[in-house]
Amino acid sequence: MSLPKDMKAQVFYEPEKMKLERRPLPRIGPEEVLVRVHATGICGSDVAYYYGKSSLGTKTGKGPLVLGHEVSGTVEQVGDVAAMKGGLKPGDRVVVNPVQSNPDSPWTRRGLSNVDLGRVIGVSVDGGLADYCSSHWFWTVKIPPTMNLDHAASTEPLACAVYAVNKCQIEKGNFVVVFGPGPVGLMMVQLAKSKGAGKVLLVGTRDDRLDLGKKLGADLIANTKDGKSPHFLKDLGGFIRDQHGGELADRAIVATSSITAIETGLAITGRESTLVIFGLPGDQDVYKIPGLESMLMDKTIRFSWLAPNTWPEAVDAIATGKVKLEPIQTHHMPLKELPEAIQRLRDREDKTIKTLISVTEN
Numbered sequence: 001m002s003l004p005k006d007m008k009a010q011v012f013y014e015p016e017k018m019k020l021e022r023r024p025l026p027r028i029g030p031e032e033v034l035v036r037v038h039a040t041g042i043c044g045s046d047v048a049y050y051y052g053k054s055s056l057g058t059k060t061g062k063g064p065l066v067l068g069h070e071v072s073g074t075v076e077q078v079g080d081v082a083a084m085k086g087g088l089k090p091g092d093r094v095v096v097n098p099v100q101s102n103p104d105s106p107w108t109r110r111g112l113s114n115v116d117l118g119r120v121i122g123v124s125v126d127g128g129l130a131d132y133c134s135s136h137w138f139w140t141v142k143i144p145p146t147m148n149l150d151h152a153a154s155t156e157p158l159a160c161a162v163y164a165v166n167k168c169q170i171e172k173g174n175f176v177v178v179f180g181p182g183p184v185g186l187m188m189v190q191l192a193k194s195k196g197a198g199k200v201l202l203v204g205t206r207d208d209r210l211d212l213g214k215k216l217g218a219d220l221i222a223n224t225k226d227g228k229s230p231h232f233l234k235d236l237g238g239f240i241r242d243q244h245g246g247e248l249a250d251r252a253i254v255a256t257s258s259i260t261a262i263e264t265g266l267a268i269t270g271r272e273s274t275l276v277i278f279g280l281p282g283d284q285d286v287y288k289i290p291g292l293e294s295m296l297m298d299k300t301i302r303f304s305w306l307a308p309n310t311w312p313e314a315v316d317a318i319a320t321g322k323v324k325l326e327p328i329q330t331h332h333m334p335l336k337e338l339p340e341a342i343q344r345l346r347d348r349e350d351k352t353i354k355t356l357i358s359v360t361e362n
């Protein structure tokens, strides 16, 4: 099939300035494939870039750049090396791992591309909020023929969730607390249950998200902000002890950037517990850790960054229905309405949780 000469792309120039333009298609190198984008999810970091709260990964830290790093689509064109080494061919249904570090770097060879970042699609080079994007073959992941391409567009955040939950090392019957019922926290609840957690308690600030968490498998929910909520809880530690035979939580994951949540996570985890910090901090953020108490409880505190080696597990979790994404992907909008979609997500308008931009359909 012959390719069009140009394509639609939403180009981000500077805070709150984005333009829908016609642009030439990306030219691919021998190691790359050209992906016809099906859908691209909007992440909280896209919202931060759009409003100037976070710098891009470009040389200047600024636009112009096509955002979008949660991409699913179909391969349209394949470079020679990509065909030979990656076995990719036109028509393959794929997801794009945006963190495209050098496959030959020592860290990537060790399975830790997350600590040796190269180019990042939609952050340092043009991404998936356009009809087409290019991707290195090594980071282009084939998906099963029956896997829904909308669901596939959330493989990236799910792969990050898998990495964090694996770091939590959940044991059968553990009492697990997930802070932050955003798209990622709602995926973590489902993963924690599938790893054998006994009770999962989801903690958040909005009842609509917490109620969805319950439908997705959380045994218990707690709202720590809204005093009018029927789920409002002041004494989270006391509640956990009541539910867990007098003990504090065995495992906790903090999937919000709130420092209060991290400090609460430290307070409600108990003996031989593990706390995984996942929410992205600001560059000046500093946490306080109660030293002696953490030591005497023999706690493990871990950070979790990106998803260096969990893409196959994430694809499998979607394909087998272990993690349900449809209820989390609450909104689907066309590419031309991207700025409005970003604003609505920031303002949590209409109970938005995850917005997918349906690129193919417009």
Ligand SMILES: NC(=O)c1ccc[n+]([C@@H]2O[C@H](COP(=O)([O-])OP(=O)(O)OC[C@H]3O[C@@H](n4cnc5c(N)ncnc54)[C@H](OP(=O)(O)O)[C@@H]3O)[C@@H](O)[C@H]2O)c1
Pocket: 043, 044, 045, 157, 160, 179, 180, 181, 182, 183, 184, 185, 203, 204, 205, 206, 209, 224, 255, 256, 257, 258, 260, 261, 277, 278, 279, 280, 304, 305, 306, 307, 348
């Ligand atoms: N480490 C990594 O590799 C990685 C990868 C991807 C994303 N992240 C980060 O992970 C976090 C979660 O991502 P997301 O897309 O799910 O974000 P999100 O949509 O912002 O969800 C976070 C949720 O946490 C809630 N929250 C705020 N303060 C809280 C508190 N004190 N206790 C409990 N919940 C609280 C928020 O409530 P409101 O609606 O009231 O704000 C929101 O519902 C973000 O910080 C994101 O930047 C990290």
